[in-house]
Amino acid sequence: MLLLNQKLWIEAAKLRFPVGAGGKGKMKVVKKKILPEYFQVVRAREKNFEIRVDEDNIQVGDLLILEEWNGFYTGNSVRRYVKYVLRDSPALGLVPGYCIVSW
Incomplete structure:
Protein backbone atom coordinates (compact mmCIF):
# COMPACT_ATOMS: atom_id res chain seq x y z
CA MET A 1 0.00 0.00 0.00
CA LEU A 2 2.75 2.47 0.93
CA LEU A 3 4.62 1.69 -2.28
CA LEU A 4 1.46 2.26 -4.31
CA ASN A 5 0.84 5.61 -2.58
CA GLN A 6 4.44 6.61 -3.21
CA LYS A 7 4.07 5.81 -6.91
CA LEU A 8 0.87 7.87 -7.06
CA TRP A 9 2.66 10.83 -5.44
CA ILE A 10 5.46 10.60 -7.98
CA GLU A 11 3.03 10.43 -10.88
CA ALA A 12 1.10 13.41 -9.48
CA ALA A 13 4.36 15.32 -9.16
CA LYS A 14 5.18 14.64 -12.80
CA LEU A 15 1.85 16.19 -13.77
CA ARG A 16 2.28 19.15 -11.43
CA PHE A 17 5.92 19.77 -12.36
CA PRO A 18 6.39 18.22 -15.81
CA VAL A 19 9.83 19.78 -16.21
CA GLY A 20 12.23 19.77 -13.26
CA ILE A 51 19.74 23.57 5.13
CA ARG A 52 21.62 20.66 3.60
CA VAL A 53 24.95 19.63 2.15
CA ASP A 54 24.54 20.31 -1.56
CA GLU A 55 25.11 16.74 -2.71
CA ASP A 56 21.98 15.87 -4.70
CA ASN A 57 21.75 18.77 -7.14
CA ILE A 58 18.21 19.43 -5.95
CA GLN A 59 16.30 21.68 -8.34
CA VAL A 60 12.98 23.50 -8.36
CA GLY A 61 10.24 20.99 -9.18
CA ASP A 62 11.98 17.99 -7.61
CA LEU A 63 10.05 15.86 -5.12
CA LEU A 64 11.77 15.80 -1.74
CA ILE A 65 10.83 12.90 0.52
CA LEU A 66 11.91 13.46 4.12
CA GLU A 67 11.99 10.21 6.09
CA GLU A 68 12.00 10.39 9.88
CA TRP A 69 15.24 8.94 11.30
CA ASN A 70 15.72 8.19 15.00
CA GLY A 71 18.76 5.92 14.67
CA PHE A 72 16.46 3.85 12.44
CA TYR A 73 13.72 4.66 9.94
CA THR A 74 10.45 5.12 11.84
CA GLY A 75 8.27 4.63 8.77
CA ASN A 76 7.05 8.23 8.83
CA SER A 77 7.70 10.48 5.87
CA VAL A 78 6.55 13.71 4.27
CA ARG A 79 6.67 14.69 0.62
CA ARG A 80 7.33 18.23 -0.49
CA TYR A 81 7.80 19.77 -3.92
CA VAL A 82 10.85 22.04 -4.09
CA LYS A 83 9.92 25.64 -4.86
CA TYR A 84 13.24 27.40 -4.26
CA VAL A 85 16.93 26.49 -3.83
CA LEU A 86 19.55 28.97 -2.57
CA ARG A 87 23.21 28.20 -3.33
CA ASP A 88 26.52 30.04 -3.40
CA SER A 89 25.60 32.88 -1.04
CA PRO A 90 28.46 33.33 1.44
CA ALA A 91 27.47 36.99 1.84
CA LEU A 92 24.26 35.70 3.45
CA GLY A 93 26.16 33.30 5.71
CA LEU A 94 25.60 30.18 3.62
CA VAL A 95 28.73 28.04 3.82
CA PRO A 96 30.08 26.90 0.43
CA GLY A 97 28.95 23.37 -0.35
CA TYR A 98 25.58 23.85 1.39
CA CYS A 99 22.17 24.87 0.08
CA ILE A 100 18.84 25.96 1.47
CA VAL A 101 15.90 24.06 -0.01
CA SER A 102 12.38 25.40 0.49
CA TRP A 103 8.93 24.13 -0.40
Missing part, protein backbone atom coordinates in the same frame (compact mmCIF):
# COMPACT_ATOMS: atom_id res chain seq x y z
CA ALA A 21 15.96 20.35 -12.88
CA GLY A 22 15.60 24.05 -13.57
CA GLY A 23 13.80 23.41 -16.85
CA LYS A 24 16.56 21.17 -18.19
CA GLY A 25 15.07 17.74 -17.58
CA LYS A 26 12.57 15.71 -15.65
CA MET A 27 11.67 16.01 -12.02
CA LYS A 28 13.58 13.68 -9.75
CA VAL A 29 12.80 12.19 -6.37
CA VAL A 30 15.29 12.88 -3.58
CA LYS A 31 15.01 10.98 -0.28
CA LYS A 32 16.65 12.39 2.85
CA LYS A 33 16.76 11.46 6.52
CA ILE A 34 15.35 13.95 9.04
CA LEU A 35 15.53 13.87 12.84
CA PRO A 36 12.22 13.58 14.76
CA GLU A 37 12.40 17.09 16.26
CA TYR A 38 12.58 18.60 12.76
CA PHE A 39 10.25 16.06 11.18
CA GLN A 40 7.41 17.04 13.52
CA VAL A 41 7.55 20.75 12.62
CA VAL A 42 7.88 20.00 8.90
CA ARG A 43 4.85 17.70 9.04
CA ALA A 44 2.93 20.40 10.97
CA ARG A 45 3.89 22.85 8.19
CA GLU A 46 5.61 25.14 10.72
CA LYS A 47 8.97 24.73 8.94
CA ASN A 48 9.25 24.94 5.15
CA PHE A 49 12.98 24.73 4.48
CA GLU A 50 16.07 22.62 5.08
Whole structure:
Protein backbone atom coordinates (compact mmCIF):
# COMPACT_ATOMS: atom_id res chain seq x y z
CA MET A 1 0.00 0.00 0.00
CA LEU A 2 2.75 2.47 0.93
CA LEU A 3 4.62 1.69 -2.28
CA LEU A 4 1.46 2.26 -4.31
CA ASN A 5 0.84 5.61 -2.58
CA GLN A 6 4.44 6.61 -3.21
CA LYS A 7 4.07 5.81 -6.91
CA LEU A 8 0.87 7.87 -7.06
CA TRP A 9 2.66 10.83 -5.44
CA ILE A 10 5.46 10.60 -7.98
CA GLU A 11 3.03 10.43 -10.88
CA ALA A 12 1.10 13.41 -9.48
CA ALA A 13 4.36 15.32 -9.16
CA LYS A 14 5.18 14.64 -12.80
CA LEU A 15 1.85 16.19 -13.77
CA ARG A 16 2.28 19.15 -11.43
CA PHE A 17 5.92 19.77 -12.36
CA PRO A 18 6.39 18.22 -15.81
CA VAL A 19 9.83 19.78 -16.21
CA GLY A 20 12.23 19.77 -13.26
CA ALA A 21 15.96 20.35 -12.88
CA GLY A 22 15.60 24.05 -13.57
CA GLY A 23 13.80 23.41 -16.85
CA LYS A 24 16.56 21.17 -18.19
CA GLY A 25 15.07 17.74 -17.58
CA LYS A 26 12.57 15.71 -15.65
CA MET A 27 11.67 16.01 -12.02
CA LYS A 28 13.58 13.68 -9.75
CA VAL A 29 12.80 12.19 -6.37
CA VAL A 30 15.29 12.88 -3.58
CA LYS A 31 15.01 10.98 -0.28
CA LYS A 32 16.65 12.39 2.85
CA LYS A 33 16.76 11.46 6.52
CA ILE A 34 15.35 13.95 9.04
CA LEU A 35 15.53 13.87 12.84
CA PRO A 36 12.22 13.58 14.76
CA GLU A 37 12.40 17.09 16.26
CA TYR A 38 12.58 18.60 12.76
CA PHE A 39 10.25 16.06 11.18
CA GLN A 40 7.41 17.04 13.52
CA VAL A 41 7.55 20.75 12.62
CA VAL A 42 7.88 20.00 8.90
CA ARG A 43 4.85 17.70 9.04
CA ALA A 44 2.93 20.40 10.97
CA ARG A 45 3.89 22.85 8.19
CA GLU A 46 5.61 25.14 10.72
CA LYS A 47 8.97 24.73 8.94
CA ASN A 48 9.25 24.94 5.15
CA PHE A 49 12.98 24.73 4.48
CA GLU A 50 16.07 22.62 5.08
CA ILE A 51 19.74 23.57 5.13
CA ARG A 52 21.62 20.66 3.60
CA VAL A 53 24.95 19.63 2.15
CA ASP A 54 24.54 20.31 -1.56
CA GLU A 55 25.11 16.74 -2.71
CA ASP A 56 21.98 15.87 -4.70
CA ASN A 57 21.75 18.77 -7.14
CA ILE A 58 18.21 19.43 -5.95
CA GLN A 59 16.30 21.68 -8.34
CA VAL A 60 12.98 23.50 -8.36
CA GLY A 61 10.24 20.99 -9.18
CA ASP A 62 11.98 17.99 -7.61
CA LEU A 63 10.05 15.86 -5.12
CA LEU A 64 11.77 15.80 -1.74
CA ILE A 65 10.83 12.90 0.52
CA LEU A 66 11.91 13.46 4.12
CA GLU A 67 11.99 10.21 6.09
CA GLU A 68 12.00 10.39 9.88
CA TRP A 69 15.24 8.94 11.30
CA ASN A 70 15.72 8.19 15.00
CA GLY A 71 18.76 5.92 14.67
CA PHE A 72 16.46 3.85 12.44
CA TYR A 73 13.72 4.66 9.94
CA THR A 74 10.45 5.12 11.84
CA GLY A 75 8.27 4.63 8.77
CA ASN A 76 7.05 8.23 8.83
CA SER A 77 7.70 10.48 5.87
CA VAL A 78 6.55 13.71 4.27
CA ARG A 79 6.67 14.69 0.62
CA ARG A 80 7.33 18.23 -0.49
CA TYR A 81 7.80 19.77 -3.92
CA VAL A 82 10.85 22.04 -4.09
CA LYS A 83 9.92 25.64 -4.86
CA TYR A 84 13.24 27.40 -4.26
CA VAL A 85 16.93 26.49 -3.83
CA LEU A 86 19.55 28.97 -2.57
CA ARG A 87 23.21 28.20 -3.33
CA ASP A 88 26.52 30.04 -3.40
CA SER A 89 25.60 32.88 -1.04
CA PRO A 90 28.46 33.33 1.44
CA ALA A 91 27.47 36.99 1.84
CA LEU A 92 24.26 35.70 3.45
CA GLY A 93 26.16 33.30 5.71
CA LEU A 94 25.60 30.18 3.62
CA VAL A 95 28.73 28.04 3.82
CA PRO A 96 30.08 26.90 0.43
CA GLY A 97 28.95 23.37 -0.35
CA TYR A 98 25.58 23.85 1.39
CA CYS A 99 22.17 24.87 0.08
CA ILE A 100 18.84 25.96 1.47
CA VAL A 101 15.90 24.06 -0.01
CA SER A 102 12.38 25.40 0.49
CA TRP A 103 8.93 24.13 -0.40
